[in-house]
Amino acid sequence: MxxxxxxxxxxxxxxxxxxxxxxxxxxxxxxxxxxxxxxxxxxxxxxxxxxxxxxxILPRLNESFQEHERFCHLRMHATFFSPWRIVNEGGIEPILRGMIGSAAxxxxxxxxxxxxxxxxxxxxxxxxxxxxxxxxxxxxxxxxxxxxxxxxxxxxxxxxxxxxxxxxxxxxxxxxxxxxxxxxxxxxxxxxxxxxxxxxxxxxxxxxxxxxxxxxxxxxxxDGDRFWWSAEGIFTQQQKNELLQFSLSRLICDNSDVGEVLPDSFQRGTYPCDYVSCDHIPSMNLEAWREKRLDLQQCAYPGTIKNGDFVLSTTSGKLVALYSCSHGFKLKGSAAIVCEGGRWNGQPPQCTDKV
Structure with missing residues (x-):
């Protein structure tokens, strides 16, 4: 995300x-x-x-995205190492509104x-x-x-x-x-x-x-990240579609009591015409990540490797184990094995010293 x-x-x-x-x-x-x-x-x-x-200036805004009537704007130096201001002065919401509702x-x-x-x-x-x-x-x-x-x-x-x-x-x-x-x-x-x-x-x-x-x-x-979210075999197409629903605005809605946001919180807008209710901000459907227990029952968990680990994924409807090595070790063998016909189609790789 x-x-x-x-x-x-x-x-x-x-x-x-x-x-x-x-x-x-x-x-x-x-x-x-x-x-x-x-x-x-x-x-x-x-x-x-x-x-x-x-x-x-750290602006603090009320629910109408106007200057807060109780908690005024702060000079930046007055906020350094001062988490008590969040606890005692209205919570995180006035600050979040100030961040998305003020010009950068x-x-x-x-x-x-x-x-x-x-x-x-x-x-x-x-x-x-x-x-x-x-x-x-x-x-x-x-x-x-x-x-x-x-x-x-x-x-x-x-x-x-x-x-x-x-x-x-x-x-x-x-x-x-x-x-x-x-x-x-x-x-x-x-x-x-x-x-x-x-x-x-x-x-x-x-x-x-x-x-x-x-x-x-x-x-x-x-490009150099083997586990980049849109790389082949990391997520199913359905999971990718759900991930693309997520946004900073959804993050703010899910983790605060802010009720109205901009569709794109990186883009400044005018309140209230450019703002929408959190109910209208798309969210992910986690059903896309429900595990297929049948595949695991057929093949059980793949073998573990020394100085490395694996993650399970699905490609074209098949369960795949993707292996990687700890820092300082080099992968020897296939990085991926597939669950086919009730068994894994290969042996786990090895992690050897780079030198």
Whole structure:
């Protein structure tokens, strides 16, 4: 459910529909040659674009999606490590309504990150206030990330060579001038800062560099995952159809007392005309996952393997055991055996040392 919400509903709005098609595209099945692990630049810089979308205000709204009459909006720093506010101040519902009923913040070249997290960020066990932007750039240097220009080249984008080039990318000459005065040379610019400075792509919340880095990473996460939800043999077609019914709006309805939501909670709407009752938000029918006991009675449970495990699935109406190895071990033999004619059509594989 999480991967469906992320890929289908979230990412196209973050990197834009055109970038989504260019870097991710339609799913064509599991590719064993793809490494799905998180790239250093993605984890350390690109996916931290979200720090530029942190709002300085946490809005709290009532059931009519207006400012709450009892619980006012909060400055972000007043919410750090303060779960008591949820317990004592109306529960999670005013916060959820504030999140889906208010416009999201967006970074601009003149205000990349809210002062609530650059001047008033609080960390556990620290008496000093921290600067999230500085931490991000220092983290990139600690991880040995190449600079902004090197990653533009990696993504096939034109390198920034002059102040004029930087001003075109940023969309603001004075900001570009200030950045270059600080860094002295365009090749010195940190990738997190450079990516955040870029003008947003149409229909996106990132510029071209972060759209590229995020898109490439998400494609690898999807294509290199042998158990991706829509891969062959993981779920039946009926189960896939039910999974596609799920949404962030349904999640909010199922886990809170919020009674009205937007059909797509990532898209802002106007109350009440764009909102619908939770009764009209599609939900999954778990009957699609009812196990077929007859197959298990015919074949019993498949054999276990050392340093690995298996999951049961169905393909074309047949029970399938899909094996995988623990980290550090390599699968030897067929990864799948099928229940046919009252017996498994093969022996379980082995998990051997990679070396």
């Amino acid at each position: 999480f991967t469906i919400i992320t890929m289908r509903d979230y990412l196209p709005k973050i990197i834009g529909s055109e970038s989504f098609q260019e870097f991710i595209g339609p799913y064509r099945g599991y590719d064993p040659t793809v490494n799905p692990s998180a790239a250093n630049v993605f984890a350390t810089a690109a996916f931290r674009f979200g720090h530029g979308t942190v709002s300085p 913040s967006v970074a601009s070249s003149k205000m990349l990150v809210a002062e609530e997290v650059t001047e008033r960020l609080i960390l556990m066990n620290s008496v000093e206030r921290m600067d999230l932007a500085s931490m991000n750039m220092q983290r990139g240097r600690d991880h040995g990330l190449p600079g902004y220009n090197d990653w533009r080249k990696f993504c096939g984008l034109r390198r920034v060579r002059t102040l004029k080039d930087l001003a075109e990318v940023v969309g603001d000459y004075r900001v570009a001038e200030k950045v270059l005065n600080i860094y002295k040379h365009v090749d010195n610019i940190d990738v997190w800062l450079g990516g955040l400075l870029e003008s947003l792509l149409p229909g996106a919340r990132t510029g071209p560099l972060f759209a590229c880095l995020i898109g490439k990473q998400m494609k690898m996460i999807r």
